[in-house]
Amino acid sequence: MPIQSKWSPLPLALAALALPVSGQLAAQTSEPAPAATNIVVNGIRLPAGPEVKGIIAARTGEKIKVATADGTAKIITITDETKIKASGGIFGGGAKLGADALLNGLPVTVKTLQGEDGDLVASLVTFKNGDLKTARMIRLGTEQQFAEQSAATEALRGRMADIDNYNIKSTTNVFFATGKWALTPQAKDELCAAATKADATNNAMILVVGYTDSVGSEEYNQVLSEKRAGTVINYLQQYCKWKPYRMLTPTGMAEADPLADNSTEEGKAQNRRVSVNVLVSKGLDGM
Numbered sequence: 001m002p003i004q005s006k007w008s009p010l011p012l013a014l015a016a017l018a019l020p021v022s023g024q025l026a027a028q029t030s031e032p033a034p035a036a037t038n039i040v041v042n043g044i045r046l047p048a049g050p051e052v053k054g055i056i057a058a059r060t061g062e063k064i065k066v067a068t069a070d071g072t073a074k075i076i077t078i079t080d081e082t083k084i085k086a087s088g089g090i091f092g093g094g095a096k097l098g099a100d101a102l103l104n105g106l107p108v109t110v111k112t113l114q115g116e117d118g119d120l121v122a123s124l125v126t127f128k129n130g131d132l133k134t135a136r137m138i139r140l141g142t143e144q145q146f147a148e149q150s151a152a153t154e155a156l157r158g159r160m161a162d163i164d165n166y167n168i169k170s171t172t173n174v175f176f177a178t179g180k181w182a183l184t185p186q187a188k189d190e191l192c193a194a195a196t197k198a199d200a201t202n203n204a205m206i207l208v209v210g211y212t213d214s215v216g217s218e219e220y221n222q223v224l225s226e227k228r229a230g231t232v233i234n235y236l237q238q239y240c241k242w243k244p245y246r247m248l249t250p251t252g253m254a255e256a257d258p259l260a261d262n263s264t265e266e267g268k269a270q271n272r273r274v275s276v277n278v279l280v281s282k283g284l285d286g287m
Contacts (some may be wrong), residue, residue, distance in 0.1 A: 049112035049120050052076065055234075056106045064102055064122075066110060069234050071181050071227035074120060076110055078102065082122045086129040097132075105244060107131050166279040169201055170194070173259070173273045174232065178215065181227040183235055191232060191276065195240035198278040207248040207277040208232050213268035214255045226252030232274045248279070 054068035066074045078084075084097045102108070102125065111124040172194040174187035183191070198204045210229030212221040229250035236242040260267035 046113035046115060046121060049114040052110040052112060052120070054108070056102055056104055056108060059102060059104060062099075066108065067230065067234075069231075069238070071230035071234070074110075076112060076120045076122050077115070078122050078125070083124045085124070085126050086132050087126060101132060103132070103136065166205070166281055169204065169278040169280055170197065171278070172276045174276070175269065176228055176272045176274070178213070178268075178272065179224065181224065181231045183231060188235060188239070191235055192240040194276050194278070195236055195242045198242070201278060201280060203280050205246055205248055205279045205281075206236065206242060207279055208236070208250040209275045209277065210250070210252045211257065211271055211273050211275070212255050213271040214258075214262035215268065218254060221254040222252055224252075225254045226250070228252070228274045232276065236276070 052066050052068065052074045054066040054074070056064050057067040057073060058065040062078050064076050064078060066076060068074065078099050082099070084099060084101055086097055086101070106127055108125050108127045110122050112120040113123050115121050172190055174183065174190055176182075176187075195206070198206055208229050210225035210227070210232070212225050212228075215221075216224070229252050233247065233250045237244050237247070255262070255271065258267070258271045259273065260270040262268055262271060
């Protein structure tokens, strides 16, 4: 499907803020050490929980939010007993680190235990040292290892406070089956083609917005549109190698801004989409 030049208004989506995260999202620790199983809460040794692979999307206090490839998120508690290790690079077989290494945007593999109330508790968190290094550089705002974009990186970080001052360079729509958020092979090809074209545009940012048709409740469609946007974000970053700090926060718009009439099956199919919008700040356009 060719990149479309038509743009549907995004009155709410363009209020999103930029989300700086690591650019090496696909990398995961290949041989994590065995998980610790001796975490005890209220005198009870916790049973094993699921292994969670994804990207740290947020952190507050002792909890981290890990966004997974299927568009869902897991809230996991970090304790003093949690083992945190990085592998590869100068750390060799795996350096033991503190919880302060768990930065937003870091791809992680988390072995968990099941808490008394069904909450997940991390027994082991592993990641690649290269991903940690990238996350730290973005967090600290340094320009190390970003020689190819040193000036551009700072320019992008200093983009206009009023996000409405962006020029829309192109829009690519990828489509989904009813109630689904999995990408088709065609959609995957179109996403990487859009990312390649955007990469050739100076100072380009990408804004991803998910939509649904009119079937289902407002609450259901809001969640579905967010899952679709999250799936597209993950694919663009992990497989199309789009740098996360050039990505605006994804937005779910449910059934707003339909492309076609929701009273027909053909129209509904066009509205079950995610729009990948390539934007350039008016202040940076042409630089």
